[in-house]
Amino acid sequence: MNPVMRCGIIFFFVLLMLLAPQRLLHAMDSxxxxxxxxxxxxxxxxxxxxxxxxxxxxxxxxxxxxxxxxxxxxxxxxxxxxxxxxxxxxxxxxxxxxxxxxxxxxxxxxxxxxxxxxxxxxxxxxxxxxxxxxxxxxxxxxxxxxxxxxxxxxxxxxxxxxxxxxxxxxxxxxxxxxxxxxxxxxxxxxxxxxxxxxxxxxxxxxxxxxxxxxxxxxxxxxxxxxxxxxxxxxxxxxxxxxxxxxxxxxxxxQLVRFNASENAYLASAPDLRVVYVGGHEPFFGDRLEKGVPEGIYPSLLQALGETLGLRFRFVRAEDNEHALKMLREGEADIFFCVYNNLPSMRDLFFTATFATEDFSYVVRRGAGEVPTGTARVALPRWFHGMRTYLNMQHPNWQIVPVDEPVDCLRMIEEGGCDFALLPSLFLQQSSLLSMHPDLVVFASHSAEIPVSLAISGEQSRVLQSVLTKGILKMDPRRVQEIVNEHMTGRLTLTAVVARYPMQTVALAVVFLLSVFIAVFLIERSRVQRRQSEVLLAKNEELEKAVEEQKKLMRARDIYKQEAEIDPLTGLLNKKAIQSACEEMLAGTLKEGAVHAFFVMDLDHFKEMNDTYGHQAGDDVLRRFAQEVRSIFRQSDHIGRFGGDEFTVLMPNVTTLVAVERHARQLMTAAQELEVRDDRSLLSVSIGIALAPLHGTNYDDLFMAADAALYDVKRAGRNGWKIYDAKEDGGTLCPKEE
Incomplete structure (x- = not known):
């Protein structure tokens, strides 16, 4: 072998030795x-x-x-x-x-x-x-x-x-x-x-x-x-x-906490007067219930008050300017508005953002894109300070304030503005766009408007920090629940006619005239073609809606399974077995039958778990769960209460012989569980209660079965018994050898 080949072989082996640890590391990482x-x-x-x-x-x-x-x-x-x-x-x-x-x-x-x-x-x-x-x-x-x-x-x-x-x-x-x-x-x-x-x-x-x-x-x-x-x-x-x-x-x-001065304020805080402008559904409505206006913001304030121990009293103003005047003259304490760092607002205190409202861009159908430069924008006068806030964000916009959202839509249709900004929650609830088929929401654009609480300068500055911390402490899930409660659509024919009588009559006349002209003047083939196109579009929308519904149902089923099923054994978890028992106990019992409730513990499971490890313990729990499934009926409710404790509800049992037979089968199944080829480690202790004899609700039934189980364990485990209140736990059944 010449020196060149020898050097080549040596180099190959050295390279192999260097790469081997890296390959091993990669195998470990994967x-x-x-x-x-x-x-x-x-x-x-x-x-x-x-x-x-x-x-x-x-x-x-x-x-x-x-x-x-x-x-x-x-x-x-x-x-x-x-x-x-x-x-x-x-x-x-x-x-x-x-x-x-x-x-x-x-x-x-x-x-x-x-x-x-x-x-x-x-x-x-x-x-x-x-x-x-x-x-x-x-x-x-x-x-x-x-x-x-x-x-x-x-x-x-x-x-x-x-x-x-x-x-x-x-x-x-x-x-x-x-x-x-x-x-x-x-x-x-x-x-x-x-x-x-x-x-x-x-x-x-x-x-x-x-x-x-x-x-x-x-x-x-x-x-x-x-x-x-x-x-x-x-x-x-x-x-x-x-x-x-x-x-x-x-x-x-949960880390937000009040200092001594804030706690002192909360202990003696007076009723706070909240000034609002009505007619701005879903934020502030017109209808009052026990002095509280309907709407998202009053409900959120009430929830905030419950958290902090504050009480709010609502005072209606004619418009935003009137509300600010009341705030400055001490006739009100709190007002919802958009904060801007302007000299005219420095006599008021402001909290952190109370809510971030999403505003949708409403444009003409077929509009290619929203103008990026100079634009005329219609905006309802709902939130004081919003116009200034938007002008600071978009200095090229010419904002045209109007009183009502319907006026914004009319301006777009008449060409008076390029687009309008309307609250997304309002559009979802009112279905106003359904009456303006030429207008649509521009899905790729939206504006987020931070709404804060303005506090009168007559109030202590401590109120500012108290409300800000209270806002931070509010559970976002509870906030979303309140929003959802108010997002029920209320568009009815009666409401449309009452609010827009002239427009409704005009729309009805135009519709009838259009139908008459279509019947007598439009060719039949063209009508059929247009109907087919409309039907096809509706079918596509329906298919999309059905698919979305299927996705929601699948997601609901997955969530329900994760919420009710014990991930280790596949049995019902503690909450699900309790719910099943309560439902069964609330139902009608067959004549001459009882519900049998089993509570069982695997004996010596902890010692086995400590000896052979958690993986062996998990394997034992899974196998025992399979054995329990095979013993009981499909109609029986089987669950894992936690750890090595299992529960079973046998509804409508007509004879105690069946209960005793199932108990013996459970003991045999536990004794035959192998742990590393050893069947001598485990057994099961079982307590049984009968409904309605030992209880008519879940808690009473569980306590009775658990008391019977405790007596079995006290007597040396590896046994079963049926609870008997006269004997303070029942008669212990002999151990099965």
């Missing part, structure tokens, strides 16, 4: 199931910021899975444990996390912040300080990290609450928590993922961006994750907006 460490949120209530942020990141990962095909196994732990497990390769990812000194060589972090965490103040567990009360911070020594981010988040809180604290900086998170344990500081500022034993939450402070973390050797995995996140944001920008509204905004709203 693994179908990732073990993802995450904060244990089980101790936080539903709707808490911690749970909302967990769901935010989880939904992001689910969206990533659409592109990558990844599946996830979530493992609950704190960040300290996660870092050790990442080093050992026992988990692949963790969230939420932030960089700490020394992370450069050991860990990699995602590029984009697709996760968030709550910065909170923590104290020692033996502390007697009142939680969620900023006043207790006065003169406290608070430990923070030296990176400046944590103290920056704390500064607005102490400034707003008017308290003084001593900030003590620490170089590392370990030193921060050790200082609290030794009593060198009264509290520390850190995220929930780094909370240690012996510490408890004192006060949530701020919402902070966080990242996904992985071991350095899994840097390729982090790169794939970051690239997919960026890709998702690029191709579906509305996804992040949706997540922000659904989770981040709700979490942030």
């Amino acid at each position: 693994a179908p199931v990732l073990r993802v460490g995450c904060l244990d949120v089980s101790s936080f209530p539903d709707g808490s910021p911690e749970r909302l942020l967990f769901n935010y990141a989880k939904r992001y990962l689910n969206e990533v899975a659409r592109s990558t095909g990844w599946q996830y196994e979530y493992v609950e732990m704190d960040e300290w444990t996660a870092r050790e497990m990442l080093r050992e390769g026992r988990i692949d990812l963790y969230f939420p996390a932030r960089e700490m000194p020394g992370d450069e060589g050991a860990f990699s972090f995602s590029v984009d912040s697709a996760a968030y965490s709550i910065l909170s103040l923590y104290v020692r567990e033996d502390s007697s300080l009142e939680t969620n009360n900023p006043a207790v911070l006065a003169n406290m020594r608070i430990g923070v990290l030296q990176d400046g981010l944590y103290s920056y988040a704390l500064t607005p809180l102490v400034r707003e609450q008017g308290v003084r604290v001593d900030v003590v900086e620490h170089q590392t998170a370990e030193a921060l928590h050790e200082a609290l344990a030794r009593g060198e500081v009264d509290a520390i500022l850190d995220s929930a993922s780094r909370k240690k034993d012996g510490e408890k939450l004192l006060l949530r402070v701020a919402l902070m961006p966080a990242k996904f973390i992985a071991a350095k050797k899994r840097e390729g995995l982090l790169k794939n994750l970051s690239d997919t996140i960026l890709y998702t944001e690029r191709v579906n920008p509305s996804f992040e907006t949706y997540l922000g509204k659904a989770f981040l905004d709700r979490a942030q709203n």
Whole structure:
């Protein structure tokens, strides 16, 4: 072998050795199931910021899975444990996390912040300080990290609450928590993922961006994750907006709190007079109910008042100028308008945006595009300040204010303006455009108008901050519910005739005359052709509507299934089984029959789970669920209550022999469950209650069955029994060997 060939072979093997680890890393990165460490949120209530942020990141990962095909196994732990497990390769990812000194060589972090965490103040567990009360911070020594981010988040809180604290900086998170344990500081500022034993939450402070973390050797995995996140944001920008509204905004709203002066105002606040101009449906209507005008804005104000403990009284004005006059002369306290930073408005206070209203561009049918330069625009005088706001946004517009939306449409038809801006909610509710077939909404354009609350200068400035914070604290889901309640169309023939009598008569005359002329003058073939074209267009619209309805029904079915089905076993979940039981109990019982309700626990499941791991435990639960399905009838309601607890409702059982037979079959099925070829580990304890004998509602029936189950467990498990109130739990049935 000549030297050239020898060198070539050596080079080939060296290249192969260099590429092999990279190929192995790629194989690891494309693994179908990732073990993802995450904060244990089980101790936080539903709707808490911690749970909302967990769901935010989880939904992001689910969206990533659409592109990558990844599946996830979530493992609950704190960040300290996660870092050790990442080093050992026992988990692949963790969230939420932030960089700490020394992370450069050991860990990699995602590029984009697709996760968030709550910065909170923590104290020692033996502390007697009142939680969620900023006043207790006065003169406290608070430990923070030296990176400046944590103290920056704390500064607005102490400034707003008017308290003084001593900030003590620490170089590392370990030193921060050790200082609290030794009593060198009264509290520390850190995220929930780094909370240690012996510490408890004192006060949530701020919402902070966080990242996904992985071991350095899994840097390729982090790169794939970051690239997919960026890709998702690029191709579906509305996804992040949706997540922000659904989770981040709700979490942030819970961090809004009142200071001492604001609380004092709320405790003694007088009734606030709200001046409005009626006839602006769906925002402010004409009809009053118990002194409150109908409409979206009065309902939103009432909901805001319930949140803050404020009372509102409504006063009607003739027009916007009259309303502003009442506000300035102290005859009213609040008025809805569009804020503009003009000298003429500096004698009033303004809240943050109360509602952002979408205004549609209404143009002539067939208009190619909205003019981009000089344009004449018709605008109803509904929101004071809107004309000035639009002129600042579009200085080339010549805005023509009119009294009513119908006047705007008439101006377009007569050529008096290029287009009109009308509230989209008004157009949806009134169906006004249906009476103007030559006009359409220009779908690609819209204008968003921020509507605020103007507050009289006679009021205390504290009211401004109280209302602004109240607006921020409002649940956007509740806001949408209120809007939907008022979006019922009310266009009727009687209403059209009463409001536009001359126009209606003229339209009727024109229609009848057109029909007469069409019958006698238009050729039959042309009429048929036009009818065919109209029918084809209607069919296309109908097909689109049917398809949209099918999509909505499929989405509803998917949502219902996700809401009612336990994802692990495919059985009904706790809420669904309760609903099924309540429906069955409310129905008619067959003569001589009873409803049998089973509550069962797998005995020794926790020990088996701890011994063989969660995957083995999940497999046991799935197999046991299949066995339960095979034992009971299709008409029986089978559910997983939670953990290793299952429930079954057998409706209309005519003999107790059937109940006893099913109980024995359940015990046999549990005993035959194999865990790593071992059938001796598991058994089942069963409590049974009969309706209506032991209860006529779900709670009573469940308590009776649970009491019977408890007696079985107290007697050594692996048995079943039927509840008997006279025997305080029933007679225990012998164990099945």
